[in-house]
Amino acid sequence: MPPHYQERMQRVLDHIDRNPDADLSLDRLSDVAAFSKYHFHRQFSAIFGLSVHRYVQLVRMRRASYQLAFRDADGVTDIALDAGYEASDAFARAFRQNFGQSPSEFRTAPDWRSWLAALGPLTFARSKHLTNYSLQDVTITDFPATPVALMKHHGDPERIYATIQRFIGWRRATGLGKDITATFNIFHSDPRTTPPEAFRMDLCAASKGPVAPNDAGVEEGLIPAGPCAVLRVVGNSENLEAAALFLYREWLPQSGEEPRDFPLFCQRVRFYPDVPEPDSVTDLFLPIDQGARAVGGPGRIAT
Structure with a gap:
C-alpha cells in the first residue's frame, strides 16, 4: 500500500x-x-x-x-x-x-x-497497519518490586478470554478492579513457537496485601525489581507481537544489554473498550541484566 x-x-x-x-x-x-x-x-x-x-x-x-x-x-x-x-x-x-x-x-x-x-x-x-518503532522509542526504567495477585492461564491461547473473564470477576468481587490497582500480564510463552497446549501467560493485579484463599485459582506472585527496557504501544492492545519482536530482534542486539531471567511482561495502562482501540495504551517491559548498564547511564529514567 x-x-x-x-x-x-x-x-x-x-x-x-x-x-x-x-x-x-x-x-x-x-x-x-x-x-x-x-x-x-x-x-x-x-x-x-x-x-x-x-x-x-x-x-x-x-x-x-x-x-x-x-x-x-x-x-x-x-x-x-x-x-x-x-x-x-x-x-x-x-x-x-x-x-x-x-x-x-x-x-x-x-x-x-x-x-x-x-x-x-x-x-x-x-494487521495491515504497520507500526514502525525506532530505537528512540525505548527507554530504560528501574522497575520496582511489585507484589501481584496472579491467575495462571495454561493452554490454548484462544481460551485466554475465558481466563480474563474469570479474573475480572474475581477482581470485582475482591475490590481489586482495574480502576483501583494496576493490571499486568506476564508472557511465559511465545504463541508463534509454543504448542497451544503448552502456552502459558499470567494475568496479574497489583496487590498490597496477602491474597485470601479462593476458588478462582488466584495466588500471590511478584514481579521482581530491576532494570527493564520499556516500549509504549498505542493501539493494537491485543497484538503485541510486533512490539515484542522489535525489542528482541532490533533493540536488544543494538543496545549492548543482556536479558534478565524474567519473562517479558506488560502493564495495561488504558483499556479497550473503556477507550477506543486507537487510544489504548500498553507498556511492554523487557527485563535486562542489572549489571549491564551503570545506574543513571544513557537512556535511563526513574520510576
Missing part, C-alpha cells in the same frame, strides 16, 4: 474505532479518506479484504461482545443502542448471525473459538 494511501486508510479505521455509534456511511467515510465514494469503496475492499459496511458492523459487534462479557452493569438494550440498533431483537438476530449465540447466551457462556473466527476478517484488516 503506498504510504499516502496507508495514512488515509488508517485515518478511516481510527475514525470508525473512535466513533462507532456515529454516522459511518460510505459518504461520510469517503470524506474522511479524502477519496471519491466509489474509489474509496473499491480501494477499501481491495486493501482490507472486506467491505466498509462489514468492517463497521464487526467493529460494533466486537465492542458489544466486550460489553456483554466484561461489563456486567451494561444492559443488553443499552448495548444494542450503542451498536446502532434501535431494537434489542434486531441486535440479537445480528449478534447470533455473527457469533452463533444470542447476546444472553454469550454473556453467560461465551463460545470464544467461534467469536475469534467471526472476528478474523477484522483482525486481518487491522
